[in-house]
Amino acid sequence: MKDFFTQFDFQSNLLFKELTPEENQLVFNVMEPLTIKKGNMLFYEQGIPTGIFQIKHGKAKKFKRGFSGEEQIFYIYTNGDVLGYHALLGEERYQDSCQALEDLEVNFIAKNDFLRLLKEIPSLQHTFIKNISHEFGVLANTIAVLAQKDQKTRLAIFLLLLEKRFSQNSEKIQGIDLTRDDLANIIGTSQESLGRSLKQLKEEEIIEIDKRRIYIKNRYPLLEFLDLKLTDLK
Amino acid sequence: MKDFFTQFDFQSNLLFKELTPEENQLVFNVMEPLTIKKGNMLFYEQGIPTGIFQIKHGKAKKFKRGFSGEEQIFYIYTNGDVLGYHALLGEERYQDSCQALEDLEVNFIAKNDFLRLLKEIPSLQHTFIKNISHEFGVLANTIAVLAQKDQKTRLAIFLLLLEKRFSQNSEKIQGIDLTRDDLANIIGTSQESLGRSLKQLKEEEIIEIDKRRIYIKNRYPLLEFLDLKLTDLK
């Protein structure tokens, strides 16, 4: 059984990690550094794919509009994550949208360069397909959480997951820095209802809030509430 | 924008549909007919993959256990659907489980035969990767429904989807034949709460129930309730 965090993590920060120094150089050579301003889109649902991105620094939300049009966030990417390859591997348009939550520094790899890399580095195509397969499982696990857990439980789960995600490739403790709207959207509830639960956690001294940023002060009550043993966390 | 049904359908009944007669023969040659009894597993989460299946006749549920162990159904396969290829393409263990909901007639393609087919039929690998990419979008859409819609709305959506799915490759109207438990599990609610909503729909003469089988008598109120235009349905 994959551990708790792995079950909900795309692990897309590991995609270029298994390369030899030579292969790594090939990848590095075709990377183009870019800055993307807060609020700008990395790509749009139904847009024609132009390449893939690696986030050097910052956060981006991946979302999709359901058939009645409301945005649903299903992943938050952060430092080191590689994204945008589904559409290229599937040779189709983007199936979801990705937007910068803060100013981003990214490395961009253009479509043709990426396709060439796939040929030059034999293991790479397999690594990507394997990751998509893993991501499929992450979405299935997310479905289970949303379908089975009540709101307070979903909040506890995503607080733990997001805190961990945001500390990825980063020295200091980041806390969870998302708008209440985005956080409510992730856990599938209303902003007001989310606020009520956050207030409770604050009163129980499990979290601390500074401006909008949420810090987990004491994770043990959360783990206990979720029936997680420390060993589940690796 | 993909139409309503396509947004929630893996379309895994189309995977072998684009082949030339010669290619089709190659596939046919390695298919081994099998019968799988109701309740038996086609494969298990964490099991080592042995091959892929095409359902000739019957229904099977695909599910995954969340971190606290409850089963979550995230897809129902039916006539014509091909399944079990994620694990082979990703060269990893099965990431979910699949169980026969009734006696199944399937065609089985053993791992090595399938891998050989991928080499012999150049378009095939691409078709499968493209489909996984599409399935990824289906799961994202499912997340949006579970996170954003209330229980009655989720029921309306899944009734329409399941009715359509079950009529796939089948002449007569099938209705929706699932245990209340499985249906409740799919839409993410309790059996009792599901029962309450079904009763309402029965009173409004939108559905009809015979034994456990649910028939949609009048789909227009459902479509209106979901704010769907007929053109959304293709």
Added chain:
DNA sequence: ACAAATATATAACATTTGTTATAAATAAAA
């Protein structure tokens, strides 16, 4: 620095959903 716009917090109330309990119907086994 200031005004305007946006985001957050909170409470009261309405509605939805879950839970517990029990009976009836159906399916499976003897």
Added chain:
DNA sequence: TTTTATTTATAACAAATGTTATATATTTGT
């Protein structure tokens, strides 16, 4: 068939969540 087990239906009540409204805090733009 008869008995037993399982599944479905339903109601009363409790708990969770959504909604509306309003106040306060924070961010953004000038």
